[in-house]
Amino acid sequence: xxxxxxxxxxxxxxxxxxxxxxxxxxxxxxxxxxxxxxxxxxxxxxxxxxxxxxxxxxxxxxxxxxxxxxxxxxxxxxxxxxxxxxxxxxxxxxxxxxxxxxxxxxxxxxxxxxxxxxxxxxxxxxxxxxxxxxxxxxxxxxxxxxxxxxxxxxxxxxxxxxxxxxxxxxxxxxxxxxxxxxxxxxxxxxxxxxxxxxxxxxxxxxxxxxxxxxxxxxxxxxxxxxxxxxxxxxxxxxxxxx
Amino acid sequence: xxxxxxxxxxxxxxxxxxxxxxxxxxxxxxxxxxxxxxxxxxxxxxxxxxxxxxxxxxxxxxxxxxxxxxxxxxxxxxxxxxxxxxxxxxxxxxxxxxxxxxxxxxxxxxxxxxxxxxxxxxxxxxxxxxxxxxxxxxxxxxxxxxxxxxxxxxxxxxxxxxxxxxxxxxxxxxxxxxxxxxxxxxxxxxxxxxxxxxxxxxxxxxxxxxxxxxxxxxxxxxxxxxxxxxxxxxxxxxxxxx
Numbered sequence: 001x002x003x004x005x006x007x008x009x010x011x012x013x014x015x016x017x018x019x020x021x022x023x024x025x026x027x028x029x030x031x032x033x034x035x036x037x038x039x040x041x042x043x044x045x046x047x048x049x050x051x052x053x054x055x056x057x058x059x060x061x062x063x064x065x066x067x068x069x070x071x072x073x074x075x076x077x078x079x080x081x082x083x084x085x086x087x088x089x090x091x092x093x094x095x096x097x098x099x100x101x102x103x104x105x106x107x108x109x110x111x112x113x114x115x116x117x118x119x120x121x122x123x124x125x126x127x128x129x130x131x132x133x134x135x136x137x138x139x140x141x142x143x144x145x146x147x148x149x150x151x152x153x154x155x156x157x158x159x160x161x162x163x164x165x166x167x168x169x170x171x172x173x174x175x176x177x178x179x180x181x182x183x184x185x186x187x188x189x190x191x192x193x194x195x196x197x198x199x200x201x202x203x204x205x206x207x208x209x210x211x212x213x214x215x216x217x218x219x220x221x222x223x224x225x226x227x228x229x230x231x232x233x234x235x236x237x238x239x240x241x242x
Numbered sequence: 243x244x245x246x247x248x249x250x251x252x253x254x255x256x257x258x259x260x261x262x263x264x265x266x267x268x269x270x271x272x273x274x275x276x277x278x279x280x281x282x283x284x285x286x287x288x289x290x291x292x293x294x295x296x297x298x299x300x301x302x303x304x305x306x307x308x309x310x311x312x313x314x315x316x317x318x319x320x321x322x323x324x325x326x327x328x329x330x331x332x333x334x335x336x337x338x339x340x341x342x343x344x345x346x347x348x349x350x351x352x353x354x355x356x357x358x359x360x361x362x363x364x365x366x367x368x369x370x371x372x373x374x375x376x377x378x379x380x381x382x383x384x385x386x387x388x389x390x391x392x393x394x395x396x397x398x399x400x401x402x403x404x405x406x407x408x409x410x411x412x413x414x415x416x417x418x419x420x421x422x423x424x425x426x427x428x429x430x431x432x433x434x435x436x437x438x439x440x441x442x443x444x445x446x447x448x449x450x451x452x453x454x455x456x457x458x459x460x461x462x463x464x465x466x467x468x469x470x471x472x473x474x475x476x477x478x479x480x481x482x483x484x
Contacts, residue, residue: 018280019272026290027265036416038260041292045318048268050283076287080318174278 009042009235012082012105014073016048017055017089018173021205021224025088029228042235045080047073055091056135067098074103084108086231088224090132090203094139108234110227114201115145117226121219125199128221129154129192131165131185131211132203142203154197156188164188165204172206185211193218251284251477254324254347256315258290259297259331260415263447263466267330271470284477287322289315297333298377309340316345326350328473330466332374332445336381350476352469356443357387359468363461367441370463371396371434373407373427373453374445384445396439398430406430407446414448427453435460 011029015022026046033041049069057063070092077085085107087093093111100107118125128151130142137155146153156165164184171177185207189200199219202208213220253271257264268288275283291311299305312334319327327349329335335353342349360367370393372384379397388395398407406426413419427449431442441461444450455462 016280016283016285019275019283019286020269023265023269023272026268026288027262030261030265031417033261036418038258038292038294038296038415041258041261043258043293044261044288044290045322046268046286046288046290047322048286048288050280051285052280054280076322080287080289080322173280175273176278 007042007235008083010081010083011042011044011231011235012077012080012085013044013046013048014070014077014085014087014092015046015089016050017052017087017092018206019048019050020172020175020209021088022046022048024209025086025205025224025228028225029231032225032228033232042231043081045077045082047076047080049073055089055094056133059091059094059135059139065095066092067095070095070099071102074099074105078104084231084234086110086227088205088227090141090205090223091135091139093141094135108227108230110223111141111145113226113230114142114221114223115149115151118146118151118199118221119149121199123198125151127152127154127196127198129156129189129195129197129200130203131156131188131192131200131207133169134161134166136203137161142201154192154195156191160188160191168210169204169206172210177210181210182212182215186215189216189220249284249477250325252323252325253284253286253473253477254319254322254327255286255288255290256312256319256327256329256334257288257331258292259294259329259334260448261290261292262414262417262451263330264288264290266451267328267447267466267470270467271473274467274470275474284473287319287324289318289322291315294334297331297336298375301333301336301377301381307337308334309337312337312341313344316341316347320346326473326476328352328469330447330469332383332447332465333377333381335383336377350469350472352465353383353387355468355472356384356463356465357391357393360388360393360441360463361391363441365440367393369394369396369438369440371398371431371437371439371442372445373398373430373434373442373449375411376403376408378445379403384443396434396437398433402430402433410452411446411448414452419452423452424454424457428457431458431462
């Protein structure tokens, strides 16, 4: 007797950017997958390569292009049997156009999924704030997708971006985040809500590790969770079609 | 300019048994790896196949042999570039002798590492209690390794094993664990310490997800953490040789 998989989908996670965010993403994927035993869960292969060069530095012209590392990771995932790729790193999505045609697998686009999700909220979101790396901001990743959805994007001012958001992201990556890190992120979020943001996107996978949702008085949108939900829907593992 | 890996080691995690324990194990591995940036972390490939048949059922004669699934996962990890395999599932170690000669990679033996760790504690541990699945208990996995180390093993009575430990492990696997689950595990642990256990092994990777270390008045040994520490030491990523 063998135990057949409930779905032929094998989730491929191109991770390591950073590694703690990858662990957090996989934990979220497991926690939202419906089921009562191990065997109800999705087969998943994770390539976690923390040596992939820093995405923000590349986008700011200060470091090597991570594209060859991402292509290599995509190849590992395909050869391991993955049928779809998810990349739980916002900034890495700047490089998706460079790899999408070469990895031989569909990529569920985290930022596209967040834009789609925002259009489903009620009351309707007209203005959203973004906490993200300088690279994600510079690359205009959310701008592009939200423009298509008719949602206005608010970005932190230069000082808040540098002294609050970037400082906090580096603290999470270094494993040194604490109450002060949370306070930096909460202050950056409050500046956005004060300017009219009806929701705030935690647009770097490290941010939900440093900032609690209840520290922000509008919905805090976690792209990693939205991506996990999209994968579960896609795999047909969801009990509802939500 | 490329960013060279600090070590040629690529950690292979044969997981999915269960998936939440795999996510937890990877989070532990990341959290104990010394470093201040993504690039200090270990390249890791994870094959998480929750469809692997239940290890306890197989050992109790109630289900299919998971060996073919484990061999297949080992092959995936080797082909993905792993240089060493870790299996964050205690019960699956009953099948390690069936796969060790076939996967073509060294396997860091979690249970062997726990036995080694126990011999290093001060004051010296003479008697240790075990909370584990019925399959792990039946297979005598800890018994075998602790015997070699001269440490006496205490097991829960049949009623405690069935009504407390097994019930709690199933609750964690179903994602329904709560304060009642924690109380079941704490009671089972207390029965062992009352009989003289100087430490308790959380000998199923689901147990640390349901039981807090401070609910037990002796050291609670987490085999997943011990395994993660062994991998970091092996990879030479540790700053100390502890």
